[in-house]
Amino acid sequence: MVAAADIEGLAEHAQRWTWLAGKMQQMMMEFLAKESTDGVVLGPDPLGLVETWSKMATAAMTDPGRLAQLQAEYWRDAATLWQAFATPGEVKPPELPADKRFKGQAWSEMPAFDFLKSSYLLTSQYVLQLVGGLDGMDDKERQKALFYTRQFIDALSPSNYVLTNPEVLKATVESKGENLLKGTQHLLDDLQRGRMTMTDENAFEVGRNVAVTPGKVVFENRMFQLIQYAPSTANVHETPLIIFPPWINKFYILDLTPEKSFIRWAVAQGLTVFVVSWKNADASLADATTETYIREGFIVAIDAVLKGLGVKSAHVIGYCVAGTTLAMTLAFMAARGEADKVKTATFFTAQVDFSECGDLGVFVDADHLKAVKELSEGKGYLDGRFMATTFNMLRANDLIWNYVVNNYLLGKDYFPFDLLYWNSDSTNVPAKWHAEYLEGLYRDNKMIRPGAIVIDGTPIDLTRVHTPVYIQGGKEDHIAPARSSWKLTRNFAGPVRFVLAGSGHIAGVVNPPDANKYQHWTNDTLPETFEDFAATATEHPGSWWPDWIDWLTPQSGKQIPARTPGKGSKGGTLTAIEDAPGRYVRERAG
Known part of the structure; x- marks a missing residue:
């Protein structure tokens, strides 16, 4: 039988999460009402990504033998990974590269998230191997395909989403969602200024504590x-x-x-x-x-x-x-x-x-x-904000997604760092x-x-x-x-x-x-x-x-x-x- 106190607790939690969702929606609506879209409207595919993906698909099909071999190797390693997850200690999982996005203990201590992380790293490894070895493209086309594939893979990392990041879930439960509320405000502030905030910019001033050599x-x-x-x-x-x-x-x-x-x-x-x-x-x-x-x-x-x-x-x-x-x-x-x-x-x-x-x-x-x-x-x-984004894309995990997680999902306060202040002071x-x-x-x-x-x-x-x-x-x-x-x-x-x-x-x-x-x-x-x-x-x-x-x-x-x-x-x-x-x-x- 469920105690009355438990029912009251569930009702309180439901009320809290309903309020949180409504508050975040209100913040978004107020922002959209205040801000108007301004600037240049680019074409439907300004960077030619559709053409790049098309060339990748065509190139992959020119060597069906290699494609079939990679698929077979992938499914073999995926099956091994599942067996290692299902029978701990009996099967050795495939070797995967270390990745600092998953250095938190929760990623390895919780089996479900360990499997999610490992599956992502395994799939990423094979996708990049496939694209990097395409023969039906010239070097520049292959470089472009590999670059944008890497951007796509980085964006899909389970570390970037609330429900697939154990550290974010833990912070959400412990703060009763305050991290997401704060993160939403960070996101809206960044949308308004047209760039991502990486550090506490109020902590620095040119001529006061940076650029001070007399x-x-x-x-x-x-x-x-x-x-x-x-x-x-x-x-x-x-x-x-x-x-x-x-x-x-x-x-x-x-x-x-x-x-x-x-x-x-x-x-x-x-x-x-x-x-x-x-x-x-x-x-x-x-x-x-x-x-x-x-x-x-x-x-x-x-x-x-x-x-x-x-x-x-x-x-x-x-x-x-x-x-x-x-x-x-x-x-x-x-x-x-x-x-x-x-x-x-x-x-x-x-x-x-x-x-x-x-x-x-x-x-x-x-x-x-x-x-x-x-x-x-x-x-x-x-x-200059366009230039800054271009350079940040070259190290997207360090200079983009790291701040998506910390600023928008975890809702952390900005840490003062002079180098990041300079990096944000674009020209x-x-x-x-x-x-x-x-x-x-x-x-x-x-x-x-x-x-x-x-x-x-x-x-x-x-x-x-x-x-x-x-x-x-x-x-x-x-x-x-x-x-x-x-x-x-x-x-x-x-x-x-x-x-x-x-x-x-x-x-x-x-x-x-x-x-x-x-x-x-x-x-x-x-x-x-x-x-x-x-x-x-x-x-x-x-x-x-x-x-x-x-x-x-x-x-x-x-x-x-x-x-x-x-x-x-x-x-x-x-x-x-x-x-x-x-x-x-x-x-x-x-």
């Missing part, structure tokens, strides 16, 4: 502000350093907290450090192309520093797309007899040969290029430049063909660059793969040093020595291939920054009294305009 904006034009940092040593090397960060992100990735700041560290090594802070693109930069960035950006910044300090040359660094553009700039200067203005050039995770550019190559087919042009139509620039880019970059470099790979690119009437030829260069690649870089960064060594005519850093596109670069993290590999000779470099390189623990400064210092000239920002040589153009980090870096995308 200095002055000493020059500006419509493209950039030039920051000169205050010295921290009595004397400095005569040759200054100019850092060109990518304009698809903000420069302060190199100046996060003082402990992580490459800029602060470089200043402490006795260098006069300048950083270019790019203008966040708006309608005023609708005309900007690669040539604009070279002529009004790189060349102007280098000339301003040389004239302002009264020196003949400077060290320069180019990071990511700025490294690619720096390579063009060096070739442009060499062709015009001005190569001596750059003493050395350093490249952080940059590419010039895009034949092995990784998953980003997926986004340069005709369908995607058309979609990008439609998104920027009438504005002259591409919203707009000029539409003309973006289309030119994707089509001319990623699609047509023009940079490695002498004369294929012309800047201000001057044909570009990288083999005419004799400037000493230092090239850093990231072992796990998913944006500029290490093998692709290595290709820079084959395109310059001068002395080259290549260093492979542990980790990826960001952590591989931003790795201060005091952190004692990761490792790096060096080779005092320069082998012919990346494989030969990897096979013969020497591994060193920790950061590669000391190796770089040991390479740079002998080429940095004599010691002179430290320079005060904004007080350059007589007749120079460097004057203090405002305190670092300046106005441009505070402009938001949108």
